[in-house]
Amino acid sequence: MITVTKLRAAATVAALSAASAVPAMATPVNGSGIAWDIVEGLTTEIGPRPAGSSAEDRARDWGEARLKALGFHDVRVEEFKTRAWQRGPESAALTAPYPQPLAITALGFSVPTPKGGLKAELVYFPTLAALEAAPEGSLKGKVAFIDHAMRAAQDGSGYGPYGNVRRQGPTIASRKGAAGVVIRSAGTDNHRNPHTGVTIFADGVAPIPAGAVSNPDADLIARTAARKLPMAIDLTLMGKPFPDATSGNIVADLPGRDPSLPMILVGCHLDSWDLGTGAIDDASGCAIVTAAALAAQKDGQTLRTIRVLWSGNEEMGLAGGGGAHYVKLHGAEPHAIAMESDFGADRVWQVKFNTAPENKPLADKVKAALWPLGIVPHDGLADGGEDVTAIIKAQSLAVIDMGQDGMHYFDLHHTPDDTLDKVDPAALQQNVDAWAAVLAVVANEAGPIGKGAAGK
Amino acid sequence: MITVTKLRAAATVAALSAASAVPAMATPVNGSGIAWDIVEGLTTEIGPRPAGSSAEDRARDWGEARLKALGFHDVRVEEFKTRAWQRGPESAALTAPYPQPLAITALGFSVPTPKGGLKAELVYFPTLAALEAAPEGSLKGKVAFIDHAMRAAQDGSGYGPYGNVRRQGPTIASRKGAAGVVIRSAGTDNHRNPHTGVTIFADGVAPIPAGAVSNPDADLIARTAARKLPMAIDLTLMGKPFPDATSGNIVADLPGRDPSLPMILVGCHLDSWDLGTGAIDDASGCAIVTAAALAAQKDGQTLRTIRVLWSGNEEMGLAGGGGAHYVKLHGAEPHAIAMESDFGADRVWQVKFNTAPENKPLADKVKAALWPLGIVPHDGLADGGEDVTAIIKAQSLAVIDMGQDGMHYFDLHHTPDDTLDKVDPAALQQNVDAWAAVLAVVANEAGPIGKGAAGK
Numbered sequence: 011m012i013t014v015t016k017l018r019a020a021a022t023v024a025a026l027s028a029a030s031a032v033p034a035m036a037t038p039v040n041g042s043g044i045a046w047d048i049v050e051g052l053t054t055e056i057g058p059r060p061a062g063s064s065a066e067d068r069a070r071d072w073g074e075a076r077l078k079a080l081g082f083h084d085v086r087v088e089e090f091k092t093r094a095w096q097r098g099p100e101s102a103a104l105t106a107p108y109p110q111p112l113a114i115t116a117l118g119f120s121v122p123t124p125k126g127g128l129k130a131e132l133v134y135f136p137t138l139a140a141l142e143a144a145p146e147g148s149l150k151g152k153v154a155f156i157d158h159a160m161r162a163a164q165d166g167s168g169y170g171p172y173g174n175v176r177r178q179g180p181t182i183a184s185r186k187g188a189a190g191v192v193i194r195s196a197g198t199d200n201h202r203n204p205h206t207g208v209t210i211f212a213d214g215v216a217p218i219p220a221g222a223v224s225n226p227d228a229d230l231i232a233r234t235a236a237r238k239l240p241m242a243i244d245l246t247l248m249g250k251p252f253p254d255a256t257s258g259n260i261v262a263d264l265p266g267r268d269p270s271l272p273m274i275l276v277g278c279h280l281d282s283w284d285l286g287t288g289a290i291d292d293a294s295g296c297a298i299v300t301a302a303a304l305a306a307q308k309d310g311q312t313l314r315t316i317r318v319l320w321s322g323n324e325e326m327g328l329a330g331g332g333g334a335h336y337v338k339l340h341g342a343e344p345h346a347i348a349m350e351s352d353f354g355a356d357r358v359w360q361v362k363f364n365t366a367p368e369n370k371p372l373a374d375k376v377k378a379a380l381w382p383l384g385i386v387p388h389d390g391l392a393d394g395g396e397d398v399t400a401i402i403k404a405q406s407l408a409v410i411d412m413g414q415d416g417m418h419y420f421d422l423h424h425t426p427d428d429t430l431d432k433v434d435p436a437a438l439q440q441n442v443d444a445w446a447a448v449l450a451v452v453a454n455e456a457g458p459i460g461k462g463a464a465g466k
Numbered sequence: 467m468i469t470v471t472k473l474r475a476a477a478t479v480a481a482l483s484a485a486s487a488v489p490a491m492a493t494p495v496n497g498s499g500i501a502w503d504i505v506e507g508l509t510t511e512i513g514p515r516p517a518g519s520s521a522e523d524r525a526r527d528w529g530e531a532r533l534k535a536l537g538f539h540d541v542r543v544e545e546f547k548t549r550a551w552q553r554g555p556e557s558a559a560l561t562a563p564y565p566q567p568l569a570i571t572a573l574g575f576s577v578p579t580p581k582g583g584l585k586a587e588l589v590y591f592p593t594l595a596a597l598e599a600a601p602e603g604s605l606k607g608k609v610a611f612i613d614h615a616m617r618a619a620q621d622g623s624g625y626g627p628y629g630n631v632r633r634q635g636p637t638i639a640s641r642k643g644a645a646g647v648v649i650r651s652a653g654t655d656n657h658r659n660p661h662t663g664v665t666i667f668a669d670g671v672a673p674i675p676a677g678a679v680s681n682p683d684a685d686l687i688a689r690t691a692a693r694k695l696p697m698a699i700d701l702t703l704m705g706k707p708f709p710d711a712t713s714g715n716i717v718a719d720l721p722g723r724d725p726s727l728p729m730i731l732v733g734c735h736l737d738s739w740d741l742g743t744g745a746i747d748d749a750s751g752c753a754i755v756t757a758a759a760l761a762a763q764k765d766g767q768t769l770r771t772i773r774v775l776w777s778g779n780e781e782m783g784l785a786g787g788g789g790a791h792y793v794k795l796h797g798a799e800p801h802a803i804a805m806e807s808d809f810g811a812d813r814v815w816q817v818k819f820n821t822a823p824e825n826k827p828l829a830d831k832v833k834a835a836l837w838p839l840g841i842v843p844h845d846g847l848a849d850g851g852e853d854v855t856a857i858i859k860a861q862s863l864a865v866i867d868m869g870q871d872g873m874h875y876f877d878l879h880h881t882p883d884d885t886l887d888k889v890d891p892a893a894l895q896q897n898v899d900a901w902a903a904v905l906a907v908v909a910n911e912a913g914p915i916g917k918g919a920a921g922k
Contacts, residue, residue, distance in 0.1 A: 054689045057566040065565070109521070110513040110743070113882060201657050202742070202882035226885040230743070233510045233886075286658070287566070287686070426569060426658035429682040430689075 044304060045442045046435050048076065048297035049355070053287040053430045060284040061323035061331070062094035062255025069280050073260045073296070073320050080304060082262035082318065090335040094255035094326045095119050095208070097284055098248025102192070102221065104231070105129070107239035112231075113224040114192065115285065116249040117176060118208035118326050120220040123247050128153065128190050128219060132243040134235035138175050141182050150187035153243050154179075155231055162198040165360070166353060166416030172196050173207075180209045180220040190219040190245055194228035199421035202226055206283055207424045208326055219247045257281065257322035259332045261340070264303050266315040266453065272346035273315040274453045275407075276303060276445070277397040279324035279332065279352060286428030290419065294433055294441075295351035296320050302445030312453035314346065321397035324352070333400040341404050346459040347452055348407045350395030351441065353414040354422070355433040358385050358444040360413035362392040366460035369408065372452065376410065379447035383440065388413065408461045410452070412444055500760060501898045502891050504532065504753035505811070509743040509886045516740040517779035517787070518550035518711025525736050529716045529752070529776050536760060538718035538774065546791040550711035550782045551575050551664070553740055554704025558648070558677065560687070561585070563695035568687075569680040570648065571741065572705040573632060574664035574782050576676040579703050584609065584646050584675060588699040590691035594631050597638050606643035609699050610635075613688055615681070618654040621816075622809060622872030628652050629663075636665045636676040646675040646701055650684035655877035658682055662739055663880045664782055675703045713737065713778035715788045717796070720759050722771040722909065728802035729771040730909045731863075732759060732901070733853040735780035735788065735808060742884030746875065750889055750897075751807035752776050758901030768909035770802065777853035780808070789856040797860050802915040803908055804863045806851030807897065809870045810878070811889040814841050814900040816869035818848040822916035825864065828908065832866065835903035839896065844869065864917045866908070868900055 052059075052069065059069040070087050077085045095118040102114040131152045135141040141156055156179045160172035173196045183191040195205035204224045211217045223231070234241060260280065266273070278295030282288020296318075303316045321332030347365075361380055363373050377387050392411035394402050402409055422428045452459070508515075512528055515521040526543050533541045551574040558570040587608045591597040594614055612635045616628035629652045639647040651661035660680045667673045679687070690697055716736065722729070734751030738744020752774075759772045777788030803821075817836055819829050833843050848867035850858050858865055878884045908915070 050689070054686060054693075055564050057564065057686075108511050108513065200883075200885075200887045202659055202885070203657065226883070226887050229887055230510060230513075230885070233506070237510075427656075427682070429656075429658070429686070431656045431682050431685055 044080065045297035045301035045438050048300060049289055049293045049433055049438065050430060051076065052293040053289045057287045058284045059280065059282050059288060061092060061257045061281045061326045062252055066257060066281050066322065070258050070260060073280055077260060077262040077300070077318070080300065083265055085260065085262040087258050087260055088335065088339055089256055089258035090322070092255050092257045092323045092327050092330050094252040094323060096250060096252045098122065098250065100221065100247045100249065102243060102245045104234065104241060105244050106242040107237065108234065110230060112227045113202040113204055114221045115204040115206045116247040117180065117206060117220040117222060119211060119217065119251055120209065120247050120249050121217045122250050123190065123219045123245055128245040130189055130243060132241040134231065134241065138179060141179065144186050147187045149183060151189050153190040153192060153245060154183040154188045156191065156193045157228060157232055159194055160196055160198055160420065162417050162420060164415055164417050165413060166419055169196065169420060176207050176222065177210050180218060181212045181215045184211065184215045184218045188218060192243070192245070193222050195222040195224055197225065197420050197423065197425065200225050201427065203425040203427050205424045206285055208328070210328065219245060221245065221247050257332065259322050259336055260320040262318045264307050264316045265311065267311045267313050269315060271314045272344035272459070273317050274449060275317050275319060275345050275348040275398060275401065277319040277321060277348065277350040277395060279321040279397050281323050281325055283325055283424045285424065285426040287430065288428060289430045289433050290354040290422055290428050291424070292352045294355035294438060297438065298351045298441040298445055301442040302449055305442060305446035306449035306453055312450070313456060314453045316449060316453050319397060324396050331396070333397040337400040337404050341401065345401060345405050345407055347410060348394050348398040348402050349410050349412065350398045351412065351445070352395045352397070353416060354419045355438045355441065356415040356418060357437045357440045358383070358412045359415050360386050360388040362388045362390050362411040362413060364392040364409040364461055366408065366462040369459055369462070372455055372459065375451045376448050379451050380444060383444050383447070385444060406461050408459050410448060412448065414441070500536065501753035501757035501894050504756060505745055505749045505889055505894065506886060507532065508749040509745045513743045514740045515736065515738050515744060517548060517713045517737045517782045518708055522713060522737050522778065526714050526716060529736055533716065533718040533756070533774070536756065539721055541716065541718040543714050543716055544791065544795055545712055545714035546778070548711050548713045548779045548783050548786050550708040550779060552705060552708045554578065554706065556677065556703045556705065558699060558701045560690065560697060561700050562698040563693065564690065566686060568683045569658040569660055570677045571660040571662045572703040573636065573662060573676040573678060575667060575673065575707055576665065576703050576705050577673040578706050579646065579675045579701055583700050583702040585700050586645055586698065588697040590687065590697065594635060597635065600642050603643045605639060607645050609646040609648060609701060610639040610644045611687055612647070612649045613684060615650055616652055616654055616876065618873050618876060620871055620873050621869060622875055625652065625876060632663055632678065633666050636674060637668045637671045640667065640671045640674045644674060648699070648701070649678050651678040651680055653681065653876050653879060653881065656681050657883065659881040659883050661880045662741055664784070666784065675701060677701065677703050713788065715778050715792055716776040718774045720763055720772045721767065723767045723769050725771060727770045728800035728915070729773050730905060731773050731775060731801050731804040731854060731857065733775040733777055733804065733806040733851060735777040735853050737779050737781055739781055739880045741880065741882040743886065744884060745886045745889050746810040746878055746884050747880070748780070748808045750811035750894060753894065754807045754897040754901055757898045758905055761898060761902035762905035762909055768906070769912060770909045772905060772909050775853060780852050787852070789853040793856040793860050797857065801857060801861050801863055803866060804850050804854040804858050805866050805868065806854045807868065807901070808851045808853070809872060810875045811894045811897065812871040812874065813893045813896045814839070814868045815871050816842050816844040818844045818846050818867040818869060820848040820865040820917055822864065822918040825915055825918070828911055828915065831907045832904050835907050836900060839900050841900060862917050864915050866904060868904065870897065
């Protein structure tokens with residue numbers, strides 16, 4: 011470790027000397043206060059803002075006013091129709107072999123349980139694979155419980171495979187004939203706050219009531235299952251799809267000195283799940299990209315325009331949320347790079363690229379700007395985020411990912427605990443500083459910027 | 467610190483040499499497994515067991531069977547009538563200036579809100595003293611919010627003064643004419659799980675609906691109050707007093723070789739609050755005292771009888787719970803020392819005494835038995851615990867307190883998060899080892915044991 015550190019320190023000194031356009035990170039860039047004020051304001055004055063709700067609508071008014079007050083140009087709200095989902099009353103209890111209340115929440119796109127609740131045998135599956143291996147029809151009239159505990163990882167990589175329990179588990183259970191499904195939350199905490207999030211019923215599969223219990227409740231079910239006595243559940247999940255919701259994006263620009271150059275797009279999402287106040291998911295993302303865009307222009311206009319996209323319905327939009335609507339309206343405007351902040355407010359620790367081989371000098375300048383913040387380059391390919399994926403695909407854009415520390419993200423993600431107190435102001439500001447450093451480099455790049463097959 | 471450590475190490479060696487009756491703590495005493503099995507069993511097979519509920523009744527059956535299976539003698543369930551309280555549906559939302567749902571739970575002995583909810587102005591008080599200073603009648607028709615955030619302390623000492631917000635706040639608010647009261651939870655975590663617990667309406671004061679919000683919700687209310695806009699709340703708390711409940715104690719003995727000597731009483735409580743499964747409060751306490759009593763007899767009967775009391779209705783009994791009933795039935799039997807475990811499952815770090823000056827050699831033997839476990843004597847006076855207070859007073863008993871680390875206790879206390887996963891098996895076993903070491907000393911003491919004015 012000491013050797014590596016020394017090598018990096020040497021590289022940093024060399025890189026900094028070479029990259030005169032990089033702001034000196036020893037003194038804080040502007041943006042201090044702006045990011046915090048956005049997170050504090052959205053969580054206090056709006057709170058939960060699920061797609062299609064009046065709260066999301068109020069959040070758009072709030073965001074439009076705030077972006078104008080911050081000096082953004084051409085601030086516009088762009089509404090769109092979208093599919094969404096509405097929570098209803100929800101509760102659950104084990105009724106056999108031991109009566110125990112369960113802390114449960116419905117998954118997005120769950121359908122309602124019958125009036126009076128769904129009372130059924132509960133069948134335990136330790137993994138998604140075990141459920142997949144169950145004979146067809148074997149779950150008829152029963153409720154499947156899928157365990158499969160996720161563990162924390164700094165890059166959040168557990169969310170892919172373990173999140174599949176939430177995304178695919180209900181479809182698999184329905185195919186086996188299940189009347190309902192309950193999963194262990196896709197989350198890494200040990201609090202009685204279950205994690206919501208959408209499930210995706212595959213075409214032709216009958217949607218069934220689907221919920222997640224908290225990790226301590228999943229532990230209880232696992233311990234009960236280990237006693238080899240028949241289990242039964244009484245399940246009430248009244249949430250239901252809301253197919254014709256109205257959501258909307260906010261788009262706002264900081265014009266560059268040369269409007270003919272393709273712009274830099276930085277995205278986040280304004281909607282949140284309903285259980286918390288959406289502080290880390292994703293008020294912090296909007297705060298980071300907005301404050302950083304302003305900070306990148308603190309010494310005057312950048313060469314290229316920086317555009318901020320506060321997207322609507324990221325959480326429940328699937329392929330039809332704010333990112334898709336952005337392409338509909340702006341797909342013909344030239345973009346150079348798209349980036350997104352949608353992984354909380356903890357510190358950036360790594361950076362990934364998907365830029366053309368000819369842009370190696372540009373990528374090196376970005377790396378040089380980040381060395382002083384302790385941010386290391388990673389070999390993996392940058393992929394942006396849900397709100398900018400559509401425009402990246404449509405225009406084959408270059409991407410830079412600012413990788414945040416995800417060790418605690420899935421303690422809070424999609425839970426009632428996603429609240430302002432979980433945001434560390436110093437870490438939030440580190441994000442702003444890191445983003446501002448990168449934007450100052452890329453928005454001042456005069457040469458062509460392109461996506462690379464190699465992604466380095 | 468090094469000097470103190472060295473002194474203590476020297477003292478330990480000397481004390482250990484002198485105290486041949488002390489079990490060698492280098493090898494684990496018995497009890498390993500017994501304590502964990504009790505906590506695991508009670509939380510899995512019974513779960514929440516509020517006083518007066520059928521679950522508390524089932525817990526008594528469970529406990530009776532378990533204590534018999536563990537070899538205790540004369541295991542008896544002693545039922546009694548007691549006052550209690552039953553939770554009902556509960557919810558709350560800020561309705562002005564910004565609509566926001568609140569995570570709330572009713573306090574024990576709250577009375578129900580009117581049908582349709584209590585809709586009222588919400589008035590912010592930063593401290594209990596600020597509420598006390600409000601003019602009489604100034605809260606007529608309003609709901610008082612009392613902030614006053616508690617911080618963690620190793621000895622749990624914050625619970626006295628900050629717990630008074632819960633115990634006394636509703637009475638003070640009612641005297642000022644308030645229609646309801648909401649407090650910041652008496653707790654030290656930052657999760658959306660409010661802390662319940664009883665409030666005590668003073669004689670002659672009209673009971674009002676009383677609830678606690680979680681710390682993040684209290685933060686939200688404080689931030690909203692700071693904006694100096696009128697606040698309003700919509701409050702539903704349907705819990706109500708349950709004055710004629712049936713609870714019960716379990717009493718079980720490990721007979722000593724000399725039944726004529728006053729016995730050693732070790733207590734805990736079997737009931738729990740309803741929100742969690744009562745793992746740390748107080749399944750762990752019952753597990754610790756029970757496993758330790760058995761471990762103290764691992765090499766044969768102790769000289770004195772060790773009696774275990776698993777008390778009923780500690781949480782809502784006030785002066786009329788299991789401790790009072792124990793004195794009614796057993797107040798004439800001779801006791802020597804009473805001890806209680808009711809502060810979770812974290813490690814014992816200090817020991818306090820209230821023993822006669824003539825028992826200094828006995829207290830020194832106890833200290834010597836605890837040095838190898840890193841447990842330090844404390845000057846303060848031992849006072850037992852709620853379930854043994856009545857017998858201590860009735861017979862003026864000697865007391866030894868095994869002080870547990872309370873830094874995290876009030877993260878969990880009286881919340882949905884009081885579940886098995888919060889119990890560290892190694893820390894639980896350290897408690898058993900420490901208690902067993904003390905019981906092996908005191909239950910083998912042949913001479914008289916008395917309470918001391920000085921308490922040292």
